[in-house]
Amino acid sequence: MRRTVALAAAVPLALTLALPATGAPSAGPSRPHAPAVVTTDNETPVLYDDDEGGNASGDDPAIWVHPKHSDRSIVIVTAKEGGLRVYDLDSRELQSLPGTPAPRADGVDGRYNNVDIAYGLRVGGRTVDVAVASDRYNDQLRFFTIDPAGSRAATPLREVTAPEQRFLFSPDRETVEEEQTAYGVAVWQPRKGETYAVVTREGATTVATARITPRADGTIAYTGVEHLEMPDSFPLPDGDTWVPCEEPGVGPQLEGVAVDQRSDVLYATQEDVGLWRIPLPLGSGDPRLIDEVADFGIHDVYDEETEECVPVDPDPPGLGGPNLVADAEGVDVYYGRGRVGYVIVSSQGDDRFAVYSTMGHNRPLGTFRVAGDGVDEINGSDGLAVTNRVVGDYREGLLVTHDEPETGPGVDPERDATNFSYVDWGQVADALGLQVSTDWGNDPRLR
Numbered sequence: 011m012r013r014t015v016a017l018a019a020a021v022p023l024a025l026t027l028a029l030p031a032t033g034a035p036s037a038g039p040s041r042p043h044a045p046a047v048v049t050t051d052n053e054t055p056v057l058y059d060d061d062e063g064g065n066a067s068g069d070d071p072a073i074w075v076h077p078k079h080s081d082r083s084i085v086i087v088t089a090k091e092g093g094l095r096v097y098d099l100d101s102r103e104l105q106s107l108p109g110t111p112a113p114r115a116d117g118v119d120g121r122y123n124n125v126d127i128a129y130g131l132r133v134g135g136r137t138v139d140v141a142v143a144s145d146r147y148n149d150q151l152r153f154f155t156i157d158p159a160g161s162r163a164a165t166p167l168r169e170v171t172a173p174e175q176r177f178l179f180s181p182d183r184e185t186v187e188e189e190q191t192a193y194g195v196a197v198w199q200p201r202k203g204e205t206y207a208v209v210t211r212e213g214a215t216t217v218a219t220a221r222i223t224p225r226a227d228g229t230i231a232y233t234g235v236e237h238l239e240m241p242d243s244f245p246l247p248d249g250d251t252w253v254p255c256e257e258p259g260v261g262p263q264l265e266g267v268a269v270d271q272r273s274d275v276l277y278a279t280q281e282d283v284g285l286w287r288i289p290l291p292l293g294s295g296d297p298r299l300i301d302e303v304a305d306f307g308i309h310d311v312y313d314e315e316t317e318e319c320v321p322v323d324p325d326p327p328g329l330g331g332p333n334l335v336a337d338a339e340g341v342d343v344y345y346g347r348g349r350v351g352y353v354i355v356s357s358q359g360d361d362r363f364a365v366y367s368t369m370g371h372n373r374p375l376g377t378f379r380v381a382g383d384g385v386d387e388i389n390g391s392d393g394l395a396v397t398n399r400v401v402g403d404y405r406e407g408l409l410v411t412h413d414e415p416e417t418g419p420g421v422d423p424e425r426d427a428t429n430f431s432y433v434d435w436g437q438v439a440d441a442l443g444l445q446v447s448t449d450w451g452n453d454p455r456l457r
Contacts, residue, residue: 043332045362046376046441051383052432054101056416057089059426064108066092068428070124070194070340070393071410073401074139074156081402082160085410086141086167087430088122088393094143094154098161099402101432105166112148113173116183121147123212124265124393126197127156128205133170134228141167142197142207142222149177149191151207151220153230172231178218179211179237190214196267197222198290200274207232208276208290210264213256215240217264217278219292238292240264240280246307246329254282255310255319266341266393270351270368277353281337284330285355285364287372300372301364303338306330333374335359340394343368344407344435346445356391356411363391363411365442376442380411380433386418388431396435398448406446407435 059067066089076082084104085097096105109120122143129139133155141154153171157163180186194210198219205222216239220232242261243253254262266279269290276288277300284302289295307329310319333355340356351368352375365375380388394411401408409432416427439446 046378047381048378048433048437048441049381049383050431050433051385052101053385054097054430055103056421056427056429057092064092068412068430071395071430072125072127073395073397073408073410074127075397075399075401076160080400082162083401084161084166086125088125088143091121094122096166104161107167112145112150113171118147120145120152123193124195126195128197128222131205131224133224133230142195144192144195144209146191146212149180149186150175151232170229172225172229175231178209178235179216194265194267196269198269199271208267208269210267213260213263215242215261236292252307255312257312266339268342270343277341279338279341279355284334284338300366301333301374302330303334303336304328304330305336333364333377339392342394342396344396345398347447350445352444354394354396356394358390361389378438378441388413390414400448404434409433409435
C-alpha cells in the first residue's frame with residue numbers, strides 16, 4: 011500500500027537553522043575559508059556522453075568491500091544511459107553493463123542515475139550482496155547481485171530485478187515519460203532481515219522509502235512504498251518567503267542521499283538549498299536543515315530566453331553558509347570510533363567537498379579539494395562514496411568521487427567526458443584533523 015507521510019511541523023523547526031553561523035543575515039554570500047588540498051593519482055577510464063561512447067555519462071559511485079580479501083573489492087558506478095561500470099582498485103574496467111530495458115511489459119532502456127550496496131540479502135537460498143540502482147527512465151529500482159569473488163569474478167554483477175515492479179513516483183507510464191522519476195538512492199539496513207531503499211525524485215521534493223524483498227526464485231522486488239514531501243519554499247528572517255528559482259514545472263529537487271546506519275538518520279542534499287538531516291523511518295521526526303548553500307535566500311526569476319535564473323537584485327545578499335555552493339550534490343558517511351563520524355558533501359559549484367560531524371548539531375569541520383598527481387584535479391563532482399574499511403592499499407579508507415569535466419591527458423576536449431577518482435581517506439583525515447577508524451562499516455555482518 012502506498013502511504014504519504016506528512017511533513018507536519020518540520021518546516022518551522024528546520025528553518026530556524028537556515029541562517030549563517032552568526033545567527034543573523036549576512037551582507038552577502040559568505041566567503042569560504044581556504045580549503046585543504048589532498049591529491050589523487052588514480053582515476054578510471056574516461057566515459058563519453060555521445061553516440062560513439064554509448065551515451066555514457068558518469069554520475070554516482072558505490073564501493074563494495076570484500077569481507078575477507080580487501081584487495082578484491084570493487085567500485086560500481088552509474089553511467090546513466092550508458093548503464094553501469096565495474097572497476098577494480100587500480101581503476102581498471104572489469105565489466106560494462108548496458109542500460110537494458112526494465113523487466114516489465116512497458117519497459118524501456120534504463121538510465122541508471124545513482125547506486126548503493128545492500129549487504130547480506132538472502133536471495134534464492136543463498137546470502138549475497140546486491141547493487142541497488144535507480145532507473146530514471148522506468149521510475150523504479152534495479153538490482154544486481156555481486157559475485158563474492160569480487161574483482162576476480164569474470165562477471166562481477168548479474169541483474170536479478172523481479173518483473174513488473176511498480177513505479178516509485180508515477181501513476182502510469184505516461185507520467186513516467188515526464189521524467190520526474192527515481193533519482194538518488196541509498197540503502198538503509200536498520201536490523202537483520204530488513205533492508206530498504208531511500209529514493210529521491212528528479213525535479214520534485216519527494217523522498218520515498220521502499221522495502222527490498224528478495225524472492226525464492228532468485229529475483230528481488232520492492233514493496234511498501236512511502237513518500238515524504240520536503241519543503242519547496244522557505245521563510246526568511248525578514249518575514250519574506252524564498253522559493254528557489256527553477257525552470258517552470260520543476261521543484262528544488264533532492265539527489266544525493268546517504269544513511270548513517272548507526273543512528274537511522276538520512277542525510278540528503280537539496281541541490282539549490284543545502285544539506286538535510288532526516289530521521290528514519292520517514293515521518294518519525296522533524297527534518298532539519300543542517301547547512302545552506304551560499305546563495306540561500308537570493309530571489310531569482312527564470313529567463314525563458316536564456317533558460318537561466320537571474321537575480322532580482324543585481325547585488326543580492328545571501329543567507330547561506332561558507333561551506334556549500336550550489337549545487338550541493340553527492341553525500342556519504344565515514345564511520346569513526348564510537349559515535350564519531352563524518353558526513354562528506356560535494357559542493358559542486360566551487361569544486362570543494364565539505365565535511366560535517368555526525369554528532370550533535372552536525373557542526374562543519376572544514377572543506378577540501380582534490381588536486382591531481384599525474385591526473386587532472388576534481389571538478390564539478392556529482393556523486394561520491396566513502397568507506398572507512400581497509401580497501402587494498404587504502405589502509406585508512408577510500409573516497410571515490412565523480413569528476414566532470416574530465417580533462418586529463420588523452421581526453422578529447424570536444425566531447426563530454428567524465429570519470430571517477432580514488433582518494434586515500436588518510437589524506438583527508440590528516441588535512442582536516444579527523445579521526446581514522448577501520449572497525450565499523452555499513453556491512454551489517456560487521457555489527
